[in-house]
Amino acid sequence: MTLITEAGAVEDRFTRADTIEAALAVEGPVLIPLAIADEFATARPDTEFGVSLPGSAPIEDVKPHLAKASLVAVEFPAFADGRGFSLVKKIVREGFSGTLRASGPLIADEFADALACGFTEVELPETMANRQPVQQWMAAKDTMSEHYQSGYGRGPSILQKRLAARKGA
Amino acid sequence: MYRYDEFDERFVRERVAQFRGQVERRLDGSLSEDEFKPLRLKNGLYLQLHAYMLRIAVPYGTLNSRQLRMLAHIAETYDKGYGHFTTRQNLQFNWPKLKDVPDILGLLADVEMHCIQTSGNCIRNVTSDQFAGVAKDEVEDPRPTAELIRQWSSLHPEFVWLPRKFKIAVTGAEHDRAAIKVHDIGLKLKRNDQGEVGYEVIVGGGLGRTPMIGKVVREFLPKDELLAYLEAVMRVYNSEGRRDNKFKARVKILVHETGEEEFRARVEEEYAKLDGPTINAPEEEVERIAAYFAAPTYEDLPETSQVLEQARAIDPELDRFVAQNSFEHKQPGYIALTIALKEIGAVPGDMSADQMRAFADIAEKYSFDEFRVTHSQNLVLPHVRKDDLPAVHAALKAAGLASANAGLITDIIACPGLDYCALATAKSIPIAQAIAKTFADQERQKAIGELPIKISGCINACGHHHVGAIGILGLEKGGRENYQITVGGDATEHASLGERLGPGIDAEDVPAAIEAIVETYLAEKTGEESFIETVRRTGAEPFKAGFAAFIESRTAQHEAAE
Ligand code: HEM
Numbered sequence A: 001m002t003l004i005t006e007a008g009a010v011e012d013r014f015t016r017a018d019t020i021e022a023a024l025a026v027e028g029p030v031l032i033p034l035a036i037a038d039e040f041a042t043a044r045p046d047t048e049f050g051v052s053l054p055g056s057a058p059i060e061d062v063k064p065h066l067a068k069a070s071l072v073a074v075e076f077p078a079f080a081d082g083r084g085f086s087l088v089k090k091i092v093r094e095g096f097s098g099t100l101r102a103s104g105p106l107i108a109d110e111f112a113d114a115l116a117c118g119f120t121e122v123e124l125p126e127t128m129a130n131r132q133p134v135q136q137w138m139a140a141k142d143t144m145s146e147h148y149q150s151g152y153g154r155g156p157s158i159l160q161k162r163l164a165a166r167k168g169a
Numbered sequence B: 001m002y003r004y005d006e007f008d009e010r011f012v013r014e015r016v017a018q019f020r021g022q023v024e025r026r027l028d029g030s031l032s033e034d035e036f037k038p039l040r041l042k043n044g045l046y047l048q049l050h051a052y053m054l055r056i057a058v059p060y061g062t063l064n065s066r067q068l069r070m071l072a073h074i075a076e077t078y079d080k081g082y083g084h085f086t087t088r089q090n091l092q093f094n095w096p097k098l099k100d101v102p103d104i105l106g107l108l109a110d111v112e113m114h115c116i117q118t119s120g121n122c123i124r125n126v127t128s129d130q131f132a133g134v135a136k137d138e139v140e141d142p143r144p145t146a147e148l149i150r151q152w153s154s155l156h157p158e159f160v161w162l163p164r165k166f167k168i169a170v171t172g173a174e175h176d177r178a179a180i181k182v183h184d185i186g187l188k189l190k191r192n193d194q195g196e197v198g199y200e201v202i203v204g205g206g207l208g209r210t211p212m213i214g215k216v217v218r219e220f221l222p223k224d225e226l227l228a229y230l231e232a233v234m235r236v237y238n239s240e241g242r243r244d245n246k247f248k249a250r251v252k253i254l255v256h257e258t259g260e261e262e263f264r265a266r267v268e269e270e271y272a273k274l275d276g277p278t279i280n281a282p283e284e285e286v287e288r289i290a291a292y293f294a295a296p297t298y299e300d301l302p303e304t305s306q307v308l309e310q311a312r313a314i315d316p317e318l319d320r321f322v323a324q325n326s327f328e329h330k331q332p333g334y335i336a337l338t339i340a341l342k343e344i345g346a347v348p349g350d351m352s353a354d355q356m357r358a359f360a361d362i363a364e365k366y367s368f369d370e371f372r373v374t375h376s377q378n379l380v381l382p383h384v385r386k387d388d389l390p391a392v393h394a395a396l397k398a399a400g401l402a403s404a405n406a407g408l409i410t411d412i413i414a415c416p417g418l419d420y421c422a423l424a425t426a427k428s429i430p431i432a433q434a435i436a437k438t439f440a441d442q443e444r445q446k447a448i449g450e451l452p453i454k455i456s457g458c459i460n461a462c463g464h465h466h467v468g469a470i471g472i473l474g475l476e477k478g479g480r481e482n483y484q485i486t487v488g489g490d491a492t493e494h495a496s497l498g499e500r501l502g503p504g505i506d507a508e509d510v511p512a513a514i515e516a517i518v519e520t521y522l523a524e525k526t527g528e529e530s531f532i533e534t535v536r537r538t539g540a541e542p543f544k545a546g547f548a549a550f551i552e553s554r555t556a557q558h559e560a561a562e
């Protein structure tokens, strides 16, 4: 797996574990499916963990875990399945301030969208990362310098910039 | 009309560079064919039966002469010398080469045009009333709303990977010419009891293999809340629309399967959670956009033009043209003129590069440098002085653009069908041509009156056959092309889906079948009723009976011949 943030490729601090037994055996931060999050948090109240869930998960199922988890990994079954983008918006709206990971066979061309919706990193299967190395991701995120939509991305939208320019003038 | 500012300009330029890079990354193998496909589609580039097809956005159908001249240049340089206007007010080139596409996009950007989101599973080009800003029954001009949505939907970070394509149409008039009830979202500008302007919001209409009429999800949405409300609808759809079956992925299926009440509740629930002011367009920005659509500086003219009246009295051709193709303008002394791209025997919606140049000159000289594309694959000169009509008619005639058949039985909508389209099950353009030839006689057309015929070459319904007063659907049956005929479809505020008359028929029988249907209409009609009004009153029964009689006589003839 390759992990890419806005700044480039980074090491993954988290170890994935799919069962509670495996999770309890992990040293350091662990990334576990939503279904075992409660059990894990009870057993290891002081261990840092993240939850992984499909883009189709309802926000109601995710909400109870947001206070304890430091990372949420939204799984994309395919690059063209945009449900994860809406889910991450809802997670951000709940006030979650931890790491937001988009995980799956995404393409570099949707990196900017992922970031604008609130993801902070993308986790790619190795086959994808080989075809689209990290340089392509860095280049792709900057191809468009402006966006029209208020409430997305970090800087002001085009609509807000126009207003600011007029007020300044 | 809207003009790009520095932001719009840079956005479109960067988008061209982005696509150029995507083509390069496809060629060097970084992008697989499966990954490249949606990227090229989001730039309007389709793979058709024989070649690529490039669909150019004509936002809400508005163009100027400079843009049309560029389209003529592109048609000649990169295509076969013509373009094709579509039922969603866009323009298609049928023969561009992949390697030329980035250059074509660059030329389009030179004249403030693009292909952004003319295809793919995203919010498509926004369509509107071709008589926007002209019609007397307008609450407010729909174009500023359409332009705002164009900007907001362009490369929307959250809504570029939807379950399926998403089409939005806006009208500002009582009489719906934008077919808002058969769009994914239809918006109608209206006034509430307090006199405030807002929108009626309709969701879940659509044609294709499961045609549906949209449902009103909000009776009145205050005008300044538009973008936040659209975001709520889109988020519900993006999260919950079906992704397991391409044929059930449109929002119409979600609305249908969830139920109208429940869908509305989910949208309202999402809407309640949104922080509207952080999403909606600032009022100043809405006003800035609206200012571009202010009425041109009309002259003060009397309602009737002596020049025109005299010319009409001595020139029957001009008289017929004006009677058939003009639309009442709210400004005295002006009219809007429909240019039917429907010469008898021509391909519906096609325009040659020479015609484009000639028409650009006419629009520049006689219509404040502006014209519109209609969803019936025609063009409109929105503001013509009545005094100028004789000269405009002469110029149009010289360019082969003076067909006096707007709205008549020969003004047919047809999808590309088997002549171009990889999905087609039957031809549609030749059917349109054969019907037009059958009814070529002007007097006969006039006696029949308004009769929109719409033809699709497969169940995807790009030719809108479901909402044709007469709809024709081409299928394949036992290795032969077979055509199903419906009557009673309507895309206006009385939106309804056509009803099938009987079994499918062979291509060569279609014109005679249409004649039989027309005979039924002429026999049933009372007073000044149009075809669709008669069908609405009588129902499909008499038409079914007439059609059955036609099939019987046809079978008898075939048997006699054998
Ligand atoms: C030749 C290439 C084309 C292909 C492959 C194509 C494909 C399709 C498909 C698959 C659908 C059904 C979508 C659905 O129900 O989800 C559709 C619908 C449609 N297409 Fe096309 N199309 C083509 C050309 C055109 C052209 C030339 C026009 C305009 C004249 C057009 C206008 C439409 C419209 C208006 C619909 C109906 C939208 C609705 O279902 O609400 N298409 N097309």
Ligand code: SF4
Binding pocket: B415, B416, B417, B418, B421, B422, B423, B424, B425, B456, B457, B458, B459, B460, B461, B462, B463
């Ligand atoms: S209706 Fe069918 S044949 Fe016609 S353009 Fe659409 S997909 Fe092609």
